[in-house]
Amino acid sequence: MHRFSATKMLLNQIGDLPVVANLGPTTDELWHAGQRDRNFYTYGSMGLCSSIALGMALSCEERVVSLDGDGSLLMNMGTIATIGREKPANLLIVVWDNEQWAQTGFQASHTAFNTDLEEVAQGCGIVKTATVWDEEELATVFAQALEEDGPWFIVAKIQEEDEYMPVSPVEPEMTLHRFRQTFLE
Numbered sequence: 001m002h003r004f005s006a007t008k009m010l011l012n013q014i015g016d017l018p019v020v021a022n023l024g025p026t027t028d029e030l031w032h033a034g035q036r037d038r039n040f041y042t043y044g045s046m047g048l049c050s051s052i053a054l055g056m057a058l059s060c061e062e063r064v065v066s067l068d069g070d071g072s073l074l075m076n077m078g079t080i081a082t083i084g085r086e087k088p089a090n091l092l093i094v095v096w097d098n099e100q101w102a103q104t105g106f107q108a109s110h111t112a113f114n115t116d117l118e119e120v121a122q123g124c125g126i127v128k129t130a131t132v133w134d135e136e137e138l139a140t141v142f143a144q145a146l147e148e149d150g151p152w153f154i155v156a157k158i159q160e161e162d163e164y165m166p167v168s169p170v171e172p173e174m175t176l177h178r179f180r181q182t183f184l185e
């Protein structure tokens with residue numbers, strides 16, 4: 001499964017819901033898949049994607065989607081424990097797991113060895129979890145997650161793209177401004 005194609009598929013299911021994206025290629029691909037004011041692109045803030053989504057989920061009624069990355073989540077694994085403690089029913093996490101810190105040189109991450117992030121989530125009390133290997137499986141479990149209360153923690157095993165999308169023209173201040181406006185309307 002490739003992240004860009006899977007991102008486009010997810011956006012079709014997501015409709016108008018707020019989405020928070022991991023830094024780097026995940027943000028660039030989300031922008032190219034469909035820039036929308038309800039995309040919250042993180043920029044430089046490695047490890048904070050699902051923490052930001054958790055904060056949003058706790059402060060709104062809508063479902064909130066986090067598109068995280070294995071390397072980033074590994075760096076801030078405590079956020080999984082906090083999600084398991086708070087259990088926001090409206091939080092959906094998809095972890096793009098390419099088993100590497102791709103953006104900084106494709107170094108193998110711990111998920112290429114002994115760390116199973118789905119088991120970590122289960123160990124933290126998150127009950128609705130899955131690991132998926134292709135787009136069809138992801139589409140099915142994501143559709144279920146949009147119907148059934150969570151929190152949901154879906155590990156999507158991906159292959160790195162051969163070619164990256166161009167860096168997206170994301171400016172953090174504008175992202176924040178645009179995103180906030182959608183809650184004021």
Ligand SMILES: Cc1ncc(C[n+]2csc(CCOP(=O)(O)OP(=O)(O)O)c2C)c(N)n1
Nearest residue numbers: 024044046069070071072100101102103104
């Ligand atoms: C605190 C911090 N340390 C290191 C970096 C450099 N950095 C940017 S992206 C990245 C890798 C992120 O890995 P992952 O979340 O798995 O995403 P991938 O690159 O695989 O898509 C690193 C190490 C950073 N931005 N912030």
Ligand SMILES: [Mg+2]
Nearest residue numbers: 070071098100
């Ligand atoms: Mg990665």
